[in-house]
Amino acid sequence: MSQTQTIEKILSFVLNISGDYDFNSLSIDTNQNWDSMKHVTIITAIENEFDIFIEADDATLLTSYEKIMNYVKSNT
Amino acid sequence: MSIGFLEATKIIAESTTKKSKSFTFAASCQLDKIDIFLKAHFITQGFNANYDLLPFNTFPQYLIKNNKNTHHIVLIFPWDLCPALNWRLGNQNINTNINQLEKEARANIELICQLSNATIIYCDTDIPPILLRNNESSILKNILINICLKNKINIISNEYFSLNSYISNGCPITSNKLSSLASLITTLFLKNSEPKKIIVTDFDNVMWNGVIGEDGLDNIYCDQSTKGYKHYIYQSSLKKLVNSGIILAGVTRNDETLASLAFSDKSMILAESDFVCVVASYNAKSSQISMISKQLNLPLESFIFIDDNPVELEEVMLSLPEVKCLLFPKSTDNLPDFINKLFNNFSFDTITDDDKNRTEFYKKRSLSISPSEKQGADLDEYLISLEMKINAIVCNQDTSVRAIQLINKTNQFNANGIRISEQHIKDKLSDNLLLLSFSLTDNHGNHGEIASILIENKNKILNFVLSCRAFQRNIEYYVFHWIHKELSIDTLCLNYINTERNEPLRIFLSAITGKQITADGQINLDLNKICSQNRRIEEIFPGTD
Numbered sequence: 058m059s060q061t062q063t064i065e066k067i068l069s070f071v072l073n074i075s076g077d078y079d080f081n082s083l084s085i086d087t088n089q090n091w092d093s094m095k096h097v098t099i100i101t102a103i104e105n106e107f108d109i110f111i112e113a114d115d116a117t118l119l120t121s122y123e124k125i126m127n128y129v130k131s132n133t
Numbered sequence: 134m135s136i137g138f139l140e141a142t143k144i145i146a147e148s149t150t151k152k153s154k155s156f157t158f159a160a161s162c163q164l165d166k167i168d169i170f171l172k173a174h175f176i177t178q179g180f181n182a183n184y185d186l187l188p189f190n191t192f193p194q195y196l197i198k199n200n201k202n203t204h205h206i207v208l209i210f211p212w213d214l215c216p217a218l219n220w221r222l223g224n225q226n227i228n229t230n231i232n233q234l235e236k237e238a239r240a241n242i243e244l245i246c247q248l249s250n251a252t253i254i255y256c257d258t259d260i261p262p263i264l265l266r267n268n269e270s271s272i273l274k275n276i277l278i279n280i281c282l283k284n285k286i287n288i289i290s291n292e293y294f295s296l297n298s299y300i301s302n303g304c305p306i307t308s309n310k311l312s313s314l315a316s317l318i319t320t321l322f323l324k325n326s327e328p329k330k331i332i333v334t335d336f337d338n339v340m341w342n343g344v345i346g347e348d349g350l351d352n353i354y355c356d357q358s359t360k361g362y363k364h365y366i367y368q369s370s371l372k373k374l375v376n377s378g379i380i381l382a383g384v385t386r387n388d389e390t391l392a393s394l395a396f397s398d399k400s401m402i403l404a405e406s407d408f409v410c411v412v413a414s415y416n417a418k419s420s421q422i423s424m425i426s427k428q429l430n431l432p433l434e435s436f437i438f439i440d441d442n443p444v445e446l447e448e449v450m451l452s453l454p455e456v457k458c459l460l461f462p463k464s465t466d467n468l469p470d471f472i473n474k475l476f477n478n479f480s481f482d483t484i485t486d487d488d489k490n491r492t493e494f495y496k497k498r499s500l501s502i503s504p505s506e507k508q509g510a511d512l513d514e515y516l517i518s519l520e521m522k523i524n525a526i527v528c529n530q531d532t533s534v535r536a537i538q539l540i541n542k543t544n545q546f547n548a549n550g551i552r553i554s555e556q557h558i559k560d561k562l563s564d565n566l567l568l569l570s571f572s573l574t575d576n577h578g579n580h581g582e583i584a585s586i587l588i589e590n591k592n593k594i595l596n597f598v599l600s601c602r603a604f605q606r607n608i609e610y611y612v613f614h615w616i617h618k619e620l621s622i623d624t625l626c627l628n629y630i631n632t633e634r635n636e637p638l639r640i641f642l643s644a645i646t647g648k649q650i651t652a653d654g655q656i657n658l659d660l661n662k663i664c665s666q667n668r669r670i671e672e673i674f675p676g677t678d
Contacts, residue, residue, distance in 0.1 A: 067139065097165070098165075100302075100308070101138070101308045104308035105309060105312070106137055106139060108309060113297050113300060113301035
């Protein structure tokens with residue numbers, strides 16, 4: 058599974074997204090399900106799936122699909 | 134066993150488990166992050182985890198309330214024993230000493246241990262520097278560990294701790310250890326509620342290094358030598374369990390005489406008498422385990438099955454989800470973790486004389502056990518998930534070495550046991566002799582050349598061999614598919630001779646011809662018929678040539 062697919066699967070599962078979805082527009086501002094608890098789950102899943110460690114300061118900034126993609130690309 | 138996040142979501146989504154286990158998961162911190170992993174691990178053991186988490190900041194009240202009607206899983210940290218050790222408090226105004234802290238820890242652990250029906254886990258995290266004298270922090274850490282050990286509390290190391298996670302979201306467990314912790318919790322919980330009583334172990338490459346049917350008694354190792362040490366430690370551990378009243382059974386793909394012969398090896402720590410029974414059969418291991426369960430009148434939930442072959446484990450897991458399956462490690466470095474996980478399934482608090490004599494008691498019940506011939510689980514879906522690829526080559530003089538070795542070394546899946554000299558085969562390769570070699574790779578890695586077949590005049594199989602490492606993967610079927618498709622051969626005859634050890638080959642021949650093969654001779658094979666027997670072969674071996 059590619060990085061993109063893994064991230065999209067995580068976000069789909071945690072934010073309950075189904076069907077065709079424009080992930081490029083996905084952010085904490087555009088998806089009502091993306092609350093603070095879901096954010097913790099997303100960060101946990103990203104750390105777990107990519108075996109990386111995300112500092113708390115960085116985690117608070119990963120508030121969109123694009124930012125998560127860029128972070129994972131730079132840190133794996 | 135560690136399960137990734139997405140794998141955990143898949144396990145939960147696909148679960149058909151109906152049985153549930155209820156408990157309260159208590160801690161002074163946030164534990165929501167572990168939810169998906171805990172649910173997935175319980176499902177892999179055949180149960181839904183139906184549990185409550187404590188509302189934030191209610192741990193002290195919970196301890197005082199002590200609800201006796203529920204099972205408690207309690208995760209504690211140094212600051213639950215000595216609140217001053219909480220990293221989130223800061224420590225600039227704390228004025229205390231080691232004796233005060235020890236006293237406080239003892240009082241708090243007493244309160245925690247008053248919970249009835251509780252599984253308690255202590256995470257031995259680093260502690261903040263509130264004690265400034267030399268070594269006092271280390272001494273305090275050791276005191277806390279000792280207090281926990283004396284109270285039979287399970288301990289996990291500082292590796293599980295993440296200050297970053299604790300500060301940012303209230304969960305002190307690092308994301309990459311959530312699955313391991315969930316696995317431990319599941320094991321500890323089920324140890325109390327569903328105690329294991331019997332270990333069923335595979336023999337070849339588990340009890341000893343080597344395959345007795347292929348390598349012979351003189352070439353299997355379980356002594357304190359480099360080759361045998363891992364198996365020596367394993368057998369020593371099993372012996373300790375047997376002496377503590379755990380029942381041991383053997384299930385092996387071997388002939389009965391060969392399985393017994395192994396126990397004549399003087400370096401074996403376990404004797405045949407340590408086993409309540411040894412079932413030697415080439416049929417599905419799930420059927421043998423099921424039969425042992427009935428004969429001994431022990432529930433399948435009390436069984437642990439150990440094998441080095443993931444395919445065998447999967448077959449048992451699919452057929453008997455109640456049985457706990459453990460993969461015997463390939464690497465010696467993974468042995469300590471494996472042994473710990475094995476021992477974690479049993480409770481040794483009170484070992485009685487009855488426990489120690491348990492094997493003798495159950496032996497009386499197992500006198501009439503003989504191998505079952507029932508079919509095992511349908512493994513197609515699992516085999517497809519392995520993404521196996523086979524590379525077939527028509528050997529020339531340069532590429533024939535391993536294929537010839539296989540013919541001359543293999544005993545169990547060997548058409549006739551006839552050994553042929555390397556030179557003889559090489560000399561005739563360019564004439565009328567065709568030597569085909571098949572290599573296997575899957576998502577676990579490269580298994581190398583695992584099958585070869587020697588064909589004369591494109592119509593007579595002089596020999597056909599398959600390494601025992603590759604049993605149960607349908608590779609023997611694939612070989613005929615490939616010959617039929619790539620060489621356009623419709624019929625072949627095979628020179629079959631019954632040897633002392635080639636029962637697996639005889640079973641295969643009986644299956645593909647539809648009749649019991651009992652006598653030596655030429656067996657006619659209709660490749661059209663064989664290829665129609667396994668229609669999923671292209672799914673199991675995708676993209677192979």
